[in-house]
Amino acid sequence: MIMKTDEQDSNPSFVLRAIKDVAFEDRAVPKLRDEHDVRIHIAQTGICGSDVHYWQRGRIGDFILNSPIVLGHESSGTVVEVGSAVKNVKVGQRVAVEPGVPCRFCGYCRSGQYNLCNDTIFAATPPWDGTLSKYYIVASDYTYPIPDHMNMEEGALVEPVAVAVQITKVADLRANQTVVVFGCGPIGVLCQAVAKAYGASRVIGVDAVQSRLDFASSFGADDVFLPPKPESGVDPIEHAERVAALLKEKFNLGEGPDVVLECTGAEPCIQTGVFVTKKGGTYVQAGMGKEVVAFPITTACIRALNIKGSIRYTTGCYPAAVDLVASGKIDVKRLITNRFKFEEAEQAFELVKAGKQDVFKVVIEGVQ
Amino acid sequence: MGQEVRPPLPDCLLIYPTTPPYALERDETLTTMQNLSFVLEKTGVVKFEDRPVPKLASDYDVLVNVKFTGICGSDVHYWQHGAIGSFIVKAPMVLGHESSGIITAVGDKVSTVKVGDRVAMEPGIPCRRCIRCKDGKYNLCVDMRFAATPPIDGTLAKYYTLPEDFCYKLPESVSLEEGALMEPLAVGVHITRQANIQPGQSVVVFGSGPVGLLCCAVAKAYGANKIVAVDINKERLDFAKSYAATDIVVSQRESAADSAARIIKDCDLGHGADVAIDASGAEPCIQAGIHVLRTGGTYVQAGMGKSDITFPIGAMGAKELNVKGSFRYSSGDYRTSVDLVTSGRVSVKELISNKVKFLDAETAFNDVKAAKGIKVLIEGVEDSA
Numbered sequence: 001m002i003m004k005t006d007e008q009d010s011n012p013s014f015v016l017r018a019i020k021d022v023a024f025e026d027r028a029v030p031k032l033r034d035e036h037d038v039r040i041h042i043a044q045t046g047i048c049g050s051d052v053h054y055w056q057r058g059r060i061g062d063f064i065l066n067s068p069i070v071l072g073h074e075s076s077g078t079v080v081e082v083g084s085a086v087k088n089v090k091v092g093q094r095v096a097v098e099p100g101v102p103c104r105f106c107g108y109c110r111s112g113q114y115n116l117c118n119d120t121i122f123a124a125t126p127p128w129d130g131t132l133s134k135y136y137i138v139a140s141d142y143t144y145p146i147p148d149h150m151n152m153e154e155g156a157l158v159e160p161v162a163v164a165v166q167i168t169k170v171a172d173l174r175a176n177q178t179v180v181v182f183g184c185g186p187i188g189v190l191c192q193a194v195a196k197a198y199g200a201s202r203v204i205g206v207d208a209v210q211s212r213l214d215f216a217s218s219f220g221a222d223d224v225f226l227p228p229k230p231e232s233g234v235d236p237i238e239h240a241e242r243v244a245a246l247l248k249e250k251f252n253l254g255e256g257p258d259v260v261l262e263c264t265g266a267e268p269c270i271q272t273g274v275f276v277t278k279k280g281g282t283y284v285q286a287g288m289g290k291e292v293v294a295f296p297i298t299t300a301c302i303r304a305l306n307i308k309g310s311i312r313y314t315t316g317c318y319p320a321a322v323d324l325v326a327s328g329k330i331d332v333k334r335l336i337t338n339r340f341k342f343e344e345a346e347q348a349f350e351l352v353k354a355g356k357q358d359v360f361k362v363v364i365e366g367v368q
Numbered sequence: 369m370g371q372e373v374r375p376p377l378p379d380c381l382l383i384y385p386t387t388p389p390y391a392l393e394r395d396e397t398l399t400t401m402q403n404l405s406f407v408l409e410k411t412g413v414v415k416f417e418d419r420p421v422p423k424l425a426s427d428y429d430v431l432v433n434v435k436f437t438g439i440c441g442s443d444v445h446y447w448q449h450g451a452i453g454s455f456i457v458k459a460p461m462v463l464g465h466e467s468s469g470i471i472t473a474v475g476d477k478v479s480t481v482k483v484g485d486r487v488a489m490e491p492g493i494p495c496r497r498c499i500r501c502k503d504g505k506y507n508l509c510v511d512m513r514f515a516a517t518p519p520i521d522g523t524l525a526k527y528y529t530l531p532e533d534f535c536y537k538l539p540e541s542v543s544l545e546e547g548a549l550m551e552p553l554a555v556g557v558h559i560t561r562q563a564n565i566q567p568g569q570s571v572v573v574f575g576s577g578p579v580g581l582l583c584c585a586v587a588k589a590y591g592a593n594k595i596v597a598v599d600i601n602k603e604r605l606d607f608a609k610s611y612a613a614t615d616i617v618v619s620q621r622e623s624a625a626d627s628a629a630r631i632i633k634d635c636d637l638g639h640g641a642d643v644a645i646d647a648s649g650a651e652p653c654i655q656a657g658i659h660v661l662r663t664g665g666t667y668v669q670a671g672m673g674k675s676d677i678t679f680p681i682g683a684m685g686a687k688e689l690n691v692k693g694s695f696r697y698s699s700g701d702y703r704t705s706v707d708l709v710t711s712g713r714v715s716v717k718e719l720i721s722n723k724v725k726f727l728d729a730e731t732a733f734n735d736v737k738a739a740k741g742i743k744v745l746i747e748g749v750e751d752s753a
Contacts (some may be wrong), residue, residue: 036497104496105428105533111699112504141497315502 012367013133014345017068019058022346027070030137032083038140039081040097042131042366043152046074046159047352051124055349061291065126071349072132073099073123076155077366079143086140094150095143096158098318099123099131115166115312122312132345134367144318147326153339153363154325157332160361161321163286164190166313168198171259171284175199178253182273183263183287184212184224186335186361191261191286193220197329200259204251206269211357219334223251227272237296240268244275255279265289274300274307282306335361342367404749405462405525406729411450414463414730422529427477430535432489432528435748436548436723438466439736441577441672443516447733453675457518463733464524465491465515468547469748471535478532487535488550490702491515491523507558507698514696524729526749536702539710545723546709548745549716553705554697555670556582560590561701562694563643563668567591572631572641572660573613575648575671576604578719578743583645583670584612589713592643596635598653607742611718624655624680631660640665649673658683658691666690719743726750 011027032039050060051071058065075097079089089095102109102117109117124130146155164187173179179195181188184207192203197220205221207213213224225247230239248256256278262270265287274296277283283305300307324330337360340348348364401418409415424431442452443463450457467489471481481487494501494509501509516522538547556579565571571587573580576599584595596615597608605616615635619627632640640662646654649671657667658680667689684691708714721741724732732744 104501105531107699107703109496109502110504110506110533112502114502139497141502315499315504 011134012342013070013129014072014342014364015068016055016065016071019065020056022055022071022349024343024345027133030133030135032081032137035083035085036139036141037083037137038079038086038089038143040075040077040095040136040138040143041080041134042075042077042097042136043094044076044156044366045072045132045364046156047072047348047362047364048074048160049352051130052349052352054124054126056353060125060288063126067127069124069126070129070131070133071124071345072130072364073125074156074159075099075123075131075136075366076146076152076158077136080135082140088140089143089145093145094152094155095145096155096318096322097131097136097138098142098144098162098313099138099159100125100312101139101142112315115314132342132364144322146322150322150326151333153336154332156363157335157361158318158321158325160186161190161194161324161330161332162313162317163187164194165317165320165324167191167261167263167284167286167310168194169314169317170308170310171261171282173198173200173259176201177258178202178204179259179261180204180206180247180253180257180273180276181221181261181263182206182266182269184209184216184221185263187286188261188263189216189219189221189335190330190332191263192216193330194324195259195261196220196222197324202251202253202257204247204253204257206247206272209357215360220330225250227268230268236268237271237294240271240296241275243268243272247272247276253278256281258282260284261286263287267293271296274305277303277305279303280305282308284308284310286310336363338362340364401526401749403526404726405521406464406726406746407460408447408457408463409460410457412448414447414733416727416729417460419462419525421527424473424475424529426531427475428531428533429475429529430471430478430481430532431473432467432469432487432530432535433472433748434467434469434489434523434525434528435544436468437464437524437746437748438548438552438743439464439732439746440466440552441736443522444733444737446516446518448737452517452672455518459519461516461518462521462523462525463516464522464746465517466548466551467491467523467528468538468544468550469528470544472527474532480532481535481537485535486538486544486547488538488547488702488706489523489528489530490534490536490554490697491530491551492696493531493534504699507696524726524746536706538706542706542709543717545720545745546716549719549743550702550705550709552578552743553582553586553708553714553716554701555579555694556586557701557704557708558697559583559645559647559668559670559694560586562692563645563666565590565592565643568593569642570594570596570637571643571645572596572598572635572637572657574598574644574646574650574653574657576601576608577647579670580645580647581608581611581719581742582714582716583647584608585714585716586708587643588612589708594635594637594641596631596637596641598631598656599648604742607718619652624652625659627652627656628659631656637662639663642666643668645670647671651677655680658689661687661689663687664689666692668692668694670694720745723747
């Protein structure tokens, strides 16, 4: 069953053709690949640092832009066509879209770690097209209905909430634990909010920008911290140890927080994060910055830290994220600072790239 | 090869030719049958039947020429009772699910196995899309299609299709007979995973049938230092002792608490065992299993008997036991089984009591029903005269 049978229907798309070269293209309306697929009319798409990075640098790690791709992966939309075996959604239903569909056959997929599947088709990770088109095709079990009282912008923000849910899952966050989150960008503040929602007794946000700390205070953090800058000539490791000690003292964290979530990727934060974690505590690396850093490994060893990486999301993260937003526990609307029409997509990307302090989450409306 | 005497075709043999005239022919030899199958027609009635060779369902599927099939209590149960729980035999169904074979055809996108590969066959195909599947517990998939669980046909046929990731290549050093034992071994691997057996622990296994014995073997491979086999049958226990158990105990008519106390005393289990596995399904064993554990111990229910029993819930609560179920196998269990046998840490050859020809399948079922031997294998359909 198809909602729109207009033969003139097209699929305007925002395409990254080569590094720093974006353009609008009119592509064919995509077809369902099998009986489990659905076609989504995309309603809203948030912009992520990774989208900007592919645009400016053309690669992240082993993912290299070799041919044009449609950008965008944080989307919501309306189901307009369903395959014959689809049971979980109907035409007309409003959904949040999980943009990475794994192969379902490999060892990772079969053991519950589908975020690690080597053959994942991930929107806007080369060579796969993203969601900044009128229509997007995805397997139905990677779409999640959102309730009527959730709008499409909130639906698009489910993706970064799901990232935060995965980070706390990897951290094995328990009720009544203390948590320090480095970074008060979208992922950082969402981690703070998720940790609070999951019963953390104390959540402290750390950032170098005061306005971001102010927002974090009003969002999910119990306390915020602006680390002092190092004096010239001071060894960065020594400085990190000092900052860690300051953090523990200022907020009465005793031997340190139970959990540290590193959401900046910045080397000084990584170092401070390891120094501040209590003995036997858990440190999760979520932020991406320099690929190789100076890491206080002996401290990690002596203090028996659990150090883990977190990437994307796994089973249950999207439903949990929808629930956190739908129940009002996390007010994602407050993260949106700028809105653009589809035709203004390039300006939206330029705005995110400029990195101004008052720009937080930017969303692009879908093709009407 | 050579002058083999062909056994006379049984009276129950029915052959359906695939081209007209569709008359029953009683003198056809095996060579003209495409896919001879051993079918449970209805409760108590089995027959041989020729069926079409199955087609590959997708580009990721393979066609396997089945070579050996072991018989499980569940196969016998469907034959005798026509149902297990809510799974009811409503139409004729091919039996068997513990098989190994040789790949004879592969779909276009198959990349992990090839024609000619000798494989152990994992007979349950999950949907891959539900929450349980994506969470790594595909044995709990609500849309599981399991061989010889109605209405899905089993592997006692000449050919069977499977997705490539449910076929596990056997190294040259592992025989196809051993390959057919991978299924019950994977059950044992899954149980010990549920039990979370750690090196140095003590384990009591109730029931010394194939699953119980394999649990003992896996526990031993995982470093358990005391493995107690309990059964009513002394012969099975003697075998268990020669196989993998460090201690054996014969069940007696006594209360479950007394039984547990006796096991603890006779086997020097201190405050109680770390782990108890029930592979019998028998109510007295389940009760004794709870009582034989130390505080904080782990109990795993693997055996299937009465659906509802009298359970020592007071002891379970007061001793803060971890009580879990175990059902079939999931991600990694088959691979682990092949590795355990390949490396010699577990040996399965000893469990094979007998091998029968495909056309003698019914006698094999009767033997299992009479609890003769440990594991009886049915050979695959022979190719030609």
